[in-house]
Amino acid sequence: xxxxxxxxxxxxxxxxxxxxxxxxxxxxxxxxxxxxxxxxxxxxxxxxxxxxxxxxxxxxxxxxxxxxxxxxxxxxxxxxxxxxxxxxxxxxxxxxxxxxxxxxxxxxxxxxxxxxxxxxxxxxxxxxxxxxxxxxxxxxxxxxxxxxxxxxxxxxxxxxxxxxxxxxxxxxxxxxxxxxxxxxxxxxxxxxxxxxxxxxxxxxxxxxxxxxxxxxxxxxxxxxxxxxxxxxxxxxxxxxxxxxxxxxxxxxxxxxxxxxxxxxxxxxxxxxxxxxxxxxxxxxxxxxxxxxxxxxxxxxxxxxxxxxxxxxxxxxxxxxxxxxxxxxxxxxxxxxxxxxxxxxxxxxxxxxxxxxxxxxxxxxxxx
Amino acid sequence: xxxxxxxxxxxxxxxxxxxxxxxxxxxxxxxxxxxxxxxxxxxxxxxxxxxxxxxxxxxxxxxxxxxxxxxxxxxxxxxxxxxxxxxxxxxxxxxxxxxxxxxxxxxxxxxxxxxxxxxxxxxxxxxxxxxxxxxxxxxxxxxxxxxxxxxxxxxxxxxxxxxxxxxxxxxxxxxxxxxxxxxxxxxxxxxxxxxxxxxxxxxxxxxxxxxxxxxxxxxxxxxxxxxxxxxxxxxxxxxxxxxxxxxxxxxxxxxxxxxxxxxxxxxxxxxxxxxxxxxxxxxxxxxxxxxxxxxxxxxxxxxxxxxxxxxx
Numbered sequence: 276x277x278x279x280x281x282x283x284x285x286x287x288x289x290x291x292x293x294x295x296x297x298x299x300x301x302x303x304x305x306x307x308x309x310x311x312x313x314x315x316x317x318x319x320x321x322x323x324x325x326x327x328x329x330x331x332x333x334x335x336x337x338x339x340x341x342x343x344x345x346x347x348x349x350x351x352x353x354x355x356x357x358x359x360x361x362x363x364x365x366x367x368x369x370x371x372x373x374x375x376x377x378x379x380x381x382x383x384x385x386x387x388x389x390x391x392x393x394x395x396x397x398x399x400x401x402x403x404x405x406x407x408x409x410x411x412x413x414x415x416x417x418x419x420x421x422x423x424x425x426x427x428x429x430x431x432x433x434x435x436x437x438x439x440x441x442x443x444x445x446x447x448x449x450x451x452x453x454x455x456x457x458x459x460x461x462x463x464x465x466x467x468x469x470x471x472x473x474x475x476x477x478x479x480x481x482x483x484x485x486x487x488x489x490x491x492x493x494x495x496x497x498x499x500x501x502x503x504x505x506x507x508x509x510x511x512x513x514x515x516x517x518x519x520x521x522x523x524x525x526x527x528x529x530x531x532x533x534x535x536x537x538x539x540x541x542x543x544x545x546x547x548x549x550x551x552x553x554x555x556x557x558x559x560x561x562x563x564x565x566x567x568x569x570x571x572x573x574x575x576x577x578x579x580x581x582x583x584x585x586x587x588x589x590x591x592x593x594x595x596x597x598x599x600x601x602x603x604x605x606x607x608x609x610x611x612x613x614x615x616x617x618x619x620x621x622x623x624x625x626x627x628x629x630x631x632x633x634x635x636x637x638x639x640x641x642x
Numbered sequence: 643x644x645x646x647x648x649x650x651x652x653x654x655x656x657x658x659x660x661x662x663x664x665x666x667x668x669x670x671x672x673x674x675x676x677x678x679x680x681x682x683x684x685x686x687x688x689x690x691x692x693x694x695x696x697x698x699x700x701x702x703x704x705x706x707x708x709x710x711x712x713x714x715x716x717x718x719x720x721x722x723x724x725x726x727x728x729x730x731x732x733x734x735x736x737x738x739x740x741x742x743x744x745x746x747x748x749x750x751x752x753x754x755x756x757x758x759x760x761x762x763x764x765x766x767x768x769x770x771x772x773x774x775x776x777x778x779x780x781x782x783x784x785x786x787x788x789x790x791x792x793x794x795x796x797x798x799x800x801x802x803x804x805x806x807x808x809x810x811x812x813x814x815x816x817x818x819x820x821x822x823x824x825x826x827x828x829x830x831x832x833x834x835x836x837x838x839x840x841x842x843x844x845x846x847x848x849x850x851x852x853x854x855x856x857x858x859x860x861x862x863x864x865x866x867x868x869x870x871x872x873x874x875x876x877x878x879x880x881x882x883x884x885x886x887x888x889x890x891x892x893x894x895x896x897x898x899x900x901x902x903x904x905x906x907x908x909x910x911x912x913x914x915x916x917x918x919x920x921x922x923x924x925x926x927x928x929x930x931x932x933x934x935x936x937x938x939x940x941x942x943x944x945x946x947x948x949x950x951x952x953x954x
Contacts, residue, residue, distance in 0.1 A: 277749035280746050280749055281746060281747050281749070283746075284743055284746030284747060285747075288732065288735065288739075288743050291734070291735065291739070292732065292734045292735070295734040295775075296734060473730075473732075473733065474726070474728040474730055475730045475731070475732060476730075477696075477724075477726050477728070477730045478724075478726070478730035478731075478744075478747075479747070480696055481694055481695075481696070481719055481722070481724045482719060482744075482747035482748060483716040483717070483719040483720040483747075483748060483749070484716070484747060485716070
């Protein structure tokens with residue numbers, strides 16, 4: 276009973292200390308927020324390019340093409356006169372100007388070539404190629420609905436997954452895993468290092484409790500902190516609709532989150548016991564978490580990365596965490612869940628052993 | 643119940659080839675205030691670490707409150723209250739939360755804990771600041787809080803490392819009074835200090851430790867007496883020459899004679915008779931401008947035993 280009381284007291288003390296230490300909160304929350312902002316900006320920049328459409332013909336075919344451009348996923352369309360469009364392009368308010376000529380309907384009826392013009396601000400190739408691909412796609416859609424469609428080759432799409440996932444949603448999972456690893460590693464590290472830096476470790480060592488209770492309290496405090504933040508993020512994500520596991524898939528999602536947090540807490544305790552100072556623990560913790568983030572497919576899909584990175588990724592525990600969460604949250608799939616959970620269980624056990632061994636070594640003042 | 647609070651028997655502690663404590667034997671009786679003095683690096687902290695179970699002796703035995711430290715350190719810690727030099731308080735927690743955390747660590751019964759915390763905060767004169775974070779406290783307030791935290795689980799033995807450290811003069815006196823009250827209530831107090839006035843005021847007995855060895859062990863007054871009963875400080879004109887110093891040093895009953903600037907400092911043993919002979923010898927050789935007589939200080943005892951200033 277005494278040991279349990281001590282474990283809970285140490286955990287509660289670490290949670291309160293974390294809440295009252297803005298620098299610790301900032302260290303663990305700012306990097307995921309920064310990545311989140313980057314993803315939002317990148318998604319906004321690459322998702323739909325702003326274009327000005329100059330419709331010089333008001334005929335039905337020209338208007339239908341305008342309507343297709345408006346509905347396209349590739350463009351954010353702004354109707355403009357030729358002068359307005361030129362100004363918008365010059366002042367970087369649009370990436371391109373699409374001009375539907377005055378003779379469009381007549382040319383269409385006469386089966387003459389319809390030269391829809393596009394003037395592109397070819398700022399960089401990625402950007403320019405998006406525009407180059409998107410206009411022919413819109414024109415193909417224009418012809419697809421026509422009874423005298425001259426294009427006989429079509430595309431029959433079948434999807435591997437039950438539904439499409441928005442880029443921002445897709446990137447939220449690795450960012451959630453980054454948040455978990457950062458919270459676990461950095462908070463576990465700081466909670467441990469702080470005891471040595473502030474010399475409060477002596478008060479703990481002089482208490483009539485076993486080393487096991489002390490270590491369990493430290494790791495529990497860090498794990499609970501991580502889970503509380505994760506719960507808050509999950510609730511916000513579920514309410515906003517960004518991340519909402521369907522039905523019982525909440526269970527594997529929570530289990531995976533719990534295991535990642537446990538492994539990270541163990542590694543954090545080990546870092547804290549090794550460095551025993553606030554600054555190096557923060558630096559090392561952030562670096563560890565960000566490397567794990569990239570290797571687990573943060574900001575890209577690990578399976579499409581170069582072979583050597585994929586090989587490294589397969590030895591990265593967070594890769595399995597991301598895979599399991601994507602399956603549970605987006606695709607209602609348990610295809611790799613057994614493998615992913617097994618890897619995470621082993622990682623959590625490894626993290627705990629590492630943390631316990633490092634702390635035990637440091638909790639002796641003899642040598 | 644054993645009458646001995648702490649017993650070290652032939653304790654040696656080595657760190658690699660360095661011997662920090664060398665066959666140290668020491669006994670602290672229950673109910674006394676015992677002071678451990680020594681220059682930096684003398685082995686005080688190592689000794690205390692072994693007494694509190696933070697470190698194991700390389701050889702020898704450590705018994706605290708009748709329990710062998712190697713056999714049941716947790717039982718000893720339950721009866722040991724510690725006020726470390728650095729206070730070891732959680733700065734982000736309130737005064738009350740620090741005490742509550744300590745109560746949880748020491749498994750103090752929940753029944754009555756509120757009352758006990760309140761009375762201890764009153765004792766520390768911190769009851770009005772119970773909800774304030776420790777980071778907002780002055781050095782003296784932190785020291786008082788650390789003291790009452792160590793008393794929360796009603797220890798039989800209290801270890802206080804440098805009680806006066808970081809405490810202003812007024813708070814220091816109040817702190818000493820608290821420590822003396824504890825002794826009156828039967829608590830054994832072990833202090834380490836570099837502050838001789840503190841040792842003088844508080845301690846029943848002092849152990850002086852140097853290079854890991856116990857070089858003196860007695861009450862403050864006996865230690866002073868062992869160095870001589872009177873110190874004469876005489877200002878002469880001209881400054882005392884080496885032949886006068888030699889002449890005084892040769893007199894029976896003179897423990898030491900040293901010249902510094904225009905002062906001649908002579909420590910004597912044997913009371914007024916010896917003092918008279920010293921003064922006569924000085925007056926015969928030079929002009930005596932001023933004379934002061936006092937008891938030897940612990941500083942002088944310490945210096946004569948270790949060859950160092952206490953604060954070196």
